[in-house]
């Protein structure tokens with residue numbers, strides 16, 4: 001499965017995240033990829049609009065993980081500061097991934113510890129327009 005979506009502003013990226021979240025269930029893991037400022041947090045904010053409508057979504061840069069309450073808990077990680085397995089274990093990562101739906105920014109940092117089955121959401125800027133984004137959603141490991 002591979003889906004490609006083009007968005008022209010933050011709202012469209014949030015909407016893409018919201019629609020994608022409707023396909024997820026407990027135990028699903030979403031590895032976000034893409035450079036700083038590309039729209040990873042915007043996409044996750046959209047996911048939360050479905051999974052945890054009251055949540056206020058911000059990048060958990062210092063605390064590493066935010067939990068948003070919902071029918072199924074939604075865990076939002078920022079792996080930028082994770083450098084080894086010990087620091088990952090201490091976030092509770094391995095417990096959270098069983099228990100809820102997870103989305104991780106900077107998932108490139110935890111490549112070796114991703115669940116075998118997961119989604120990747122890659123967001124890229126395109127040269128044609130400053131606000132244009134290409135979002136590629138893929139299911140990996142099945």
Ligand code: ADP
Nearest residue numbers: 007008009010013036037038039040041042131
């Ligand atoms: P990241 O989490 O990848 O660092 P953010 O979601 O925090 O990125 O920020 C994305 C930035 O890009 C915001 O300032 C947003 O206004 C801007 N932006 C411009 N066009 C888009 C788009 N199509 N989708 C998402 N964000 C966009």
Ligand code: MG
Nearest residue numbers: 040041059105
């Ligand atoms: Mg971010």
